[in-house]
Amino acid sequence: MKLKRGFASDNNAGIHPDILSAIAGANDGHCIAYGDDPYTAQATRKFKETFGDDIDVYMMFTGTAANVLGLSAIVRPYQAVICSDIAHLNVDECGALEAVGGIKLLTVPAPDGKIVPGQLGRFLAALGDEHHSQPKAISVTETTEVGTVYTQDELLSLSEFAHTNGLFVHMDGARLANAASSLGVGLKSLTKEAGVDVLSFGGTKNGMMLGEAVLFFDRELSKDFKYIRKQGMQLFSKMRYVSAQFTAYLSEDLCLLNARHANRMAKLLASRLEAFRGIEIAHPVEANGVFAVFPEKYLDAAKKEYFFYTWDPMGPVVRLMTSWNTTEGDIDSFMAALKNA
Ligand SMILES: Cc1ncc(COP(=O)(O)O)c(C=O)c1O
Secondary structure: OOOOOOOOOHHHOOOOHHHHHHHHHOOOOOOOOOOOOHHHHHHHHHHHHHHOOOOEEEEEOOHHHHHHHHHHOOOOOOEEEEEEOOOHHHHOOOOHHHHHHOOEEEEEOOOOOOOOHHHOHHHHHHOOOOOOOEEEEEEEEOOOOOOOOOOHHHHHHHHHHHHHOOOEEEEEEOOHHHHHHHHOOOOOOOOHHHOOOEEEEEOHHHOOOOOEEEEEOOHHHHOOHHHHHHHOOOOOOOOHHHHHHHHHHOHHHHHHHHHHHHHHHHHHHHHHHHOOOOOEEOOOOOOOEEEEEOOHHHHHHHHHHOOOEEOOOOOOEEEEEOOOOOOHHHHHHHHHHHHOO
């Protein structure tokens, strides 16, 4: 079956060949299940090389689980998490944090995807008042849901605000590699060195078959996490196959190289779209997402040949994502479909 590559989601892309061969390479002999295996030990060492020695790492299947369980480790049900109104956590996880963690979300408007400390002071008034959920963490998404990128300075100002006020910082890093690659920095500089306490680290959207990880940069915070993960139904028996993928993903900069390619393709796609009269780029293209306003005739023409998401159900903004295996030819074909309009 020959399938065409489109721009609906980086989740729609296949598996990078190095990851596939890492899975095949782990497929020999028997290993102790549930993570007590040499592949998981090796991946954990890789994580420590990348993010620092004094961390704890837990493999997960999905990004939603990484967010929900990671936050459940640091926030109690009478407490709350502050995030942007467009955070995946808030709009795309079907209320999982509320349902599974029993944790309230407090949202702030973020037209460009980012939250800033100046928006957060009002939540502090609730601290100590038993009538209100107690803010306990800020969750940021890197890259943001609209493809923008928090710089290290922006993250540092948020984490300084958080820590000064007794809050933790959680990062939904489903596309952290795209952000790091966009800024030309390492993964550690946007996380541990930016004051992040707990990270959901994504692999699936950037060349892995499946797998995310929760990283704790303060090991005190993870002391109960093995129970939280098991109760949260994410302790999978054949962990070696996710771990082997992470070893390959973190080796020889594969994750940054994949992200760099995807980001470059997004810039190219955006510049080609801008050449069409009436198409406007809605957000700065800083990573692998292109958000564009499509006049109806282009929308109709593109939809005839491609599946993609309309970002704003009430408006004409579409979300186009590039991935590690997007080619210039894929962009040419998309442009040809638009030209038919
Ligand atoms: C920013 C962000 N966070 C988390 C997730 C959750 O990933 P999953 O679908 O694996 O639960 C996604 C998936 O699209 C995402 O875009």
